[in-house]
Amino acid sequence: MEQLLGDNLIIIYFIVGLSVICYSNFSTQQRIMLMYTITYACCFLDILDSKVALILMTFLLFIYLEYLTEDYYKLKIIRKIHFKIADAIFLSIFQYYYVLFVCSVLLQTDYIKTLVEWEYFSEVCIIISFIMAVFCIHETSTQRFEISSITEIMKIVDNNPVYRFPYNDIDVSKYMILTEIEDKSYFERKNSYNFLSLEFFWYRICRFKDYIRYYHGREKIKRVAYAVEHYALATKHIRGYSTIEMQLMRNIGLQNGYNCVIRRKIFEFVYTKIFFCSLKQYFKDNYYSNRQHFKEYLLWLYFRAVKTKIKGKSFMPVSTVFTNEKMETWSKEGLFIACMGLSGKGAEYYDHNPFCKIIQDNELDKEKLMDMYDNIESQKLQ
Numbered sequence: 001m002e003q004l005l006g007d008n009l010i011i012i013y014f015i016v017g018l019s020v021i022c023y024s025n026f027s028t029q030q031r032i033m034l035m036y037t038i039t040y041a042c043c044f045l046d047i048l049d050s051k052v053a054l055i056l057m058t059f060l061l062f063i064y065l066e067y068l069t070e071d072y073y074k075l076k077i078i079r080k081i082h083f084k085i086a087d088a089i090f091l092s093i094f095q096y097y098y099v100l101f102v103c104s105v106l107l108q109t110d111y112i113k114t115l116v117e118w119e120y121f122s123e124v125c126i127i128i129s130f131i132m133a134v135f136c137i138h139e140t141s142t143q144r145f146e147i148s149s150i151t152e153i154m155k156i157v158d159n160n161p162v163y164r165f166p167y168n169d170i171d172v173s174k175y176m177i178l179t180e181i182e183d184k185s186y187f188e189r190k191n192s193y194n195f196l197s198l199e200f201f202w203y204r205i206c207r208f209k210d211y212i213r214y215y216h217g218r219e220k221i222k223r224v225a226y227a228v229e230h231y232a233l234a235t236k237h238i239r240g241y242s243t244i245e246m247q248l249m250r251n252i253g254l255q256n257g258y259n260c261v262i263r264r265k266i267f268e269f270v271y272t273k274i275f276f277c278s279l280k281q282y283f284k285d286n287y288y289s290n291r292q293h294f295k296e297y298l299l300w301l302y303f304r305a306v307k308t309k310i311k312g313k314s315f316m317p318v319s320t321v322f323t324n325e326k327m328e329t330w331s332k333e334g335l336f337i338a339c340m341g342l343s344g345k346g347a348e349y350y351d352h353n354p355f356c357k358i359i360q361d362n363e364l365d366k367e368k369l370m371d372m373y374d375n376i377e378s379q380k381l382q
Contacts, residue, residue: 105133
């Protein structure tokens with residue numbers, strides 16, 4: 001063994017790294033923390049060249065997160081290599097602070113330490129590097145932003161399997177109530193799941209053209225200005241453009257860090273593509289029943305995974321607000337109330353556009369609607 005290894009530190013590093021990864025008594029973040037500590041120490045003590053160490057660390061981290069993971073369903077469902085790369089990049093950056101670790105390693109290299117001709121610059125770089133490494137390890141351990149494993153997400157899917165989805169028993173117009181309130185682009189997007197897609201972009205362009213089609217001159221300019229202002233305000237607050245799939249993804253896939261808005265939005269964008277594309281292919285490979293109704297299935301699953309709030313009272317998931325949890329038995333009026341509650345809107349919005357138009361288009365009984373809403377505290381929706 002001694003003759004085999006000799007002075008080959010790269011092989012020794014790999015053996016140590018794999019030993020840490022394969023040690024079953026450690027959690028995922030503990031294994032990564034130890035890998036950070038070992039790699040940083042190797043660079044600090046000049047045992048390994050910093051660039052070589054980072055390349056090795058990156059490779060080991062990718063192998064661990066995507067192929068040696070204990071996440072059973074990730075191995076089974078996430079098969080495409082570009083999805084694996086995207087998953088590893090997201091986890092490394094946003095959950096395990098790998099960019100911060102890379103910066104801490106690079107700060108102690110001779111190249112960086114000699115960039116400024118100041119006698120104390122080298123010592124300052126080392127101190128900052130050490131602080132960044134400690135902060136990186138600490139943040140990795142605390143997991144302020146944490147996503148669920150694919151196996152944990154699939155528990156919800158397995159509890160509501162596609163072959164039990166009663167597609168033929170549910171009135172199609174019930175799906176439209178949800179999409180008209182939450183995401184009118186839903187059925188227009190045949191192959192995409194988030195707002196950063198060509199399908200969503202063309203949908204918005206067509207909507208905008210319809211919005212200004214019958215106006216001319218100053219009135220058209222006013223409507224264009226209003227649309228731009230509305231978009232700018234929505235973008236400023238990073239809200240208003242979540243698709244139904246993105247809403248579903250954050251409800252089933254996010255454990256901690258809802259208020260980390262930027263990271264959460266990037267998570268929603270990345271994982272709606274990764275997970276739902278992979279799930280659709282998984283259904284095609286393993287099931288026959290209802291696999292051609294994947295978009296409708298996601299709406300059915302949506303009601304069994306997300307929360308609604310009616311008159312200050314929360315119901316988790318939405319299906320629990322009804323006397324019968326089977327969607328095919330729900331009244332349109334009850335469904336409308338539950339869908340409005342997804343964004344916390346109550347009866348005060350029912351007379352305002354576009355909601356009053358949805359009530360009219362779906363021929364909802366306004367008196368029944370108000371009666372069910374007023375009595376929600378004493379009885380469930382029908």
